[in-house]
Amino acid sequence: MRSLLAALVLLFAMAAPSLALVDPSERLADPVQEQRARAISKNLRCMVCQNQSIDDSDAELAGDLRRVVRERIAAGDTDAEVYDFVVARYGDFVLMTPRFGPATLLLWLGPLLVLVLGGGIVIAVTRRQAARPAEPRLSPVEAAKLAALLEKDGNPRD
Amino acid sequence: MIVELGHFALILALAVSIVQTFVPAIGAHRRDAQLMRVGEPAAILQLALIAFSFGALTWAFVVSDFSVKLVYDYSHSLKPMIFKISGVWGNHEGSMLLWVLILALFGAMVALFGKNLPDTLRARVLAVQASIAVAFLLFVVFTSNPFARLDPAPFEGTGLNPLLQDRALAFHPPWLYAGYVGFSMTFSFAVAALIEGRVDASWARWVRPWTLMAWLSLTIGIAMGSWWAYYTLGWGGFWFWDPVENASLMPWIAGTALLHSAIVAEKRGALKSWTILLAILAFSLSLLGTFLVRSGVLTSVHAFAVDPARGSVILGILIFFVGGSLALYAWRAPMLKTGGIFAPVSREGALLVNNLLLAAATASVFIGTLYPLFLDALTGAKITVGPPFFNYTFAPIFVLLFLLVPLGPFLGWKRADIAAAAERLYVAAGLAFLALLTSFAFFYGGPFLAPFGMALAVWLVAGALSEIAWRIKLFSMPLDESMARARRLPRAAWGTALAHGGLGICLAGVIGVTAWSEELITSVAPGESAEIGGYTLTLEGVALRDGPNFDAMVGVVRVARDGRDLGVLTPEKRRFAAERQEKTEPAIRTNGISDLYVVLGEQAGDGKWVLRAYHNNLAPLIWIGGCIMALGGVFSLMDRRLRVGAPTGARVRLAPQPAE
Numbered sequence: 001m002r003s004l005l006a007a008l009v010l011l012f013a014m015a016a017p018s019l020a021l022v023d024p025s026e027r028l029a030d031p032v033q034e035q036r037a038r039a040i041s042k043n044l045r046c047m048v049c050q051n052q053s054i055d056d057s058d059a060e061l062a063g064d065l066r067r068v069v070r071e072r073i074a075a076g077d078t079d080a081e082v083y084d085f086v087v088a089r090y091g092d093f094v095l096m097t098p099r100f101g102p103a104t105l106l107l108w109l110g111p112l113l114v115l116v117l118g119g120g121i122v123i124a125v126t127r128r129q130a131a132r133p134a135e136p137r138l139s140p141v142e143a144a145k146l147a148a149l150l151e152k153d154g155n156p157r158d
Numbered sequence: 159m160i161v162e163l164g165h166f167a168l169i170l171a172l173a174v175s176i177v178q179t180f181v182p183a184i185g186a187h188r189r190d191a192q193l194m195r196v197g198e199p200a201a202i203l204q205l206a207l208i209a210f211s212f213g214a215l216t217w218a219f220v221v222s223d224f225s226v227k228l229v230y231d232y233s234h235s236l237k238p239m240i241f242k243i244s245g246v247w248g249n250h251e252g253s254m255l256l257w258v259l260i261l262a263l264f265g266a267m268v269a270l271f272g273k274n275l276p277d278t279l280r281a282r283v284l285a286v287q288a289s290i291a292v293a294f295l296l297f298v299v300f301t302s303n304p305f306a307r308l309d310p311a312p313f314e315g316t317g318l319n320p321l322l323q324d325r326a327l328a329f330h331p332p333w334l335y336a337g338y339v340g341f342s343m344t345f346s347f348a349v350a351a352l353i354e355g356r357v358d359a360s361w362a363r364w365v366r367p368w369t370l371m372a373w374l375s376l377t378i379g380i381a382m383g384s385w386w387a388y389y390t391l392g393w394g395g396f397w398f399w400d401p402v403e404n405a406s407l408m409p410w411i412a413g414t415a416l417l418h419s420a421i422v423a424e425k426r427g428a429l430k431s432w433t434i435l436l437a438i439l440a441f442s443l444s445l446l447g448t449f450l451v452r453s454g455v456l457t458s459v460h461a462f463a464v465d466p467a468r469g470s471v472i473l474g475i476l477i478f479f480v481g482g483s484l485a486l487y488a489w490r491a492p493m494l495k496t497g498g499i500f501a502p503v504s505r506e507g508a509l510l511v512n513n514l515l516l517a518a519a520t521a522s523v524f525i526g527t528l529y530p531l532f533l534d535a536l537t538g539a540k541i542t543v544g545p546p547f548f549n550y551t552f553a554p555i556f557v558l559l560f561l562l563v564p565l566g567p568f569l570g571w572k573r574a575d576i577a578a579a580a581e582r583l584y585v586a587a588g589l590a591f592l593a594l595l596t597s598f599a600f601f602y603g604g605p606f607l608a609p610f611g612m613a614l615a616v617w618l619v620a621g622a623l624s625e626i627a628w629r630i631k632l633f634s635m636p637l638d639e640s641m642a643r644a645r646r647l648p649r650a651a652w653g654t655a656l657a658h659g660g661l662g663i664c665l666a667g668v669i670g671v672t673a674w675s676e677e678l679i680t681s682v683a684p685g686e687s688a689e690i691g692g693y694t695l696t697l698e699g700v701a702l703r704d705g706p707n708f709d710a711m712v713g714v715v716r717v718a719r720d721g722r723d724l725g726v727l728t729p730e731k732r733r734f735a736a737e738r739q740e741k742t743e744p745a746i747r748t749n750g751i752s753d754l755y756v757v758l759g760e761q762a763g764d765g766k767w768v769l770r771a772y773h774n775n776l777a778p779l780i781w782i783g784g785c786i787m788a789l790g791g792v793f794s795l796m797d798r799r800l801r802v803g804a805p806t807g808a809r810v811r812l813a814p815q816p817a818e
Binding site: 043045053091092093094095096097098103104106107108110111112114115118119122126 | 500501502507510511514515517518519521522525526529533537539540541542543544545546547550551552555
């Protein structure tokens, strides 16, 4: 999915009715490299505009960062090297996808944990149910009472 | 004067709701019918007072009474009437007033249509509902007074954010609030049942219509919001995983789970305790949403009141109701007896798995939205949780859910034959496979996972159709007999099929826009053309236009396909003088299957204009699917059994049976 998270914020700020973001002059000549640059840009947060990727932002700082990304790619960096370069300067905050690590363990595994724990509870509950004896049958007295009631209503309940 | 009366009515409403909180509750405790009976007139009076108060504020907006601070801040005399009215809730104070209005509306509906509820349950439901009203009325009266005056009165208002001056957005908050606040009703029922210490099939039957109503409103509200985002933001984005969107998504998912577990509680007497917990959670998430939006903890376009003091009051309300109800739950829920044994493979089992997956999905949104806040508070580390996180966690859970959805309705209660159910879905599976191959062939070279998503969408739609075909014995009986069966089929069965099918259609739209839309960014001089998705766009010129409260630059773009003229599109750039803001107004040409989306950009040098265009395949399906889902909710709501106040048939009058 395109990273559009910040569009709302952008519009809130009303800084830029124009969302034409990548200036044609910024583009790299090699289409493959340009493709990589855009993919990376979409995953980097614009530091001055809340919740927006540098690919979506026309803030000056975002433009600078886009140029940095393209310079690194042109210099032959791999994607990982580009990310490392940017994170070394701006911190983890700049990444749209938080890195997996001790601080984000609960973030990444949380949903899975809920699923597994919940699944365990579901299985335990159904097991317990299966082990439980069936509902007790009616005693003869109750059965007679029920029959009498049904007789009176002429309308067995479903 | 009317404004002061409105203010006064609001304070009276607070007094009434305090009475309504305590008197019926004491009455229910003492089994005193007279005290209990206070609840109904109080609920209706409370609604009347708040409605009057709301009317007074609306009047101030309609006549542009700028001596009222709120009107000065959020209105302008030149604004079209519809936006003067929507301006009432286009701000913090007014939207909180709308919140309590809807809350009172739901309470009054129980008073009016809940005649068949047991007296003590009704009294307690009204009391709990009123306690929520007390909290929020206190909040409005003491921290967010919408009736504050200005002296001297200014001559002109400062206008409303142009983004909010939009037809779909004008009615997005009322629907959303009807959803949020609608869950207050199920919450009140849940808390009342915990106090009663009794949950039976009839309780579940009474709760379902309110759940359905809340869910239905929330579905419409979310769909409207995302539609607005799509046609306003200028590039075809429809969902941003924005914290405030997430805040509305969480109660929706929890509400969906509640809707399903309530079926089990009603039909089979199982999962009662879980249903109660879900009812509490759904409303807690609604409150959390209100807190997130109103406190400005999370920055977003919706958070127009960034005021920490107000935030902490709502946080207090949140903690009181969530903590209180969960504590009550922990205390009383173990006393609830479970009924209805079922085998793992059964309708109950399927609905339980549905609930498990929906709970995990809710957890994913919850964690993703709040984790950065908690991490920052605990360690000071700042991270960003963007859309990719939700694509990695939320999406797989939903894929699993989508796979299982068509299977559920084919399973019988208590014990089911999964092979037989699967057999009935052969056709649907075949169609899904066909969709997979077709979309691979059609969008060769596109994103690899998209055709699988498409297959999933077809699986959902075909599965829903198969269910109806199976129920009316289509093709295994003469056609007129099947038609007769179709007419006799309970509305709830149609509701299920529509909701599940609508989900599939919506999914198809999401996949289409995400994976297969085309983008064109170019600059053209008047008279020049550009191509996208088989269309030829020619910029004929750029003109000026005067709107009621803005002036606009209008691009005249002629659209042609295969040499055939298809008319002109007129994307605009509007400038709102009063608000001193600009807004782009894209032009969209739709054929129901795909959209051609054109935006007029900046003026480039040498007389050229930046023109951006998108060919969004299947985009309309997102909202068509959403509407069909909502329609499913309407059908279920119309089911005889569930019609509000309907259970008056002889058989149902046997109702409150004690839990076995």
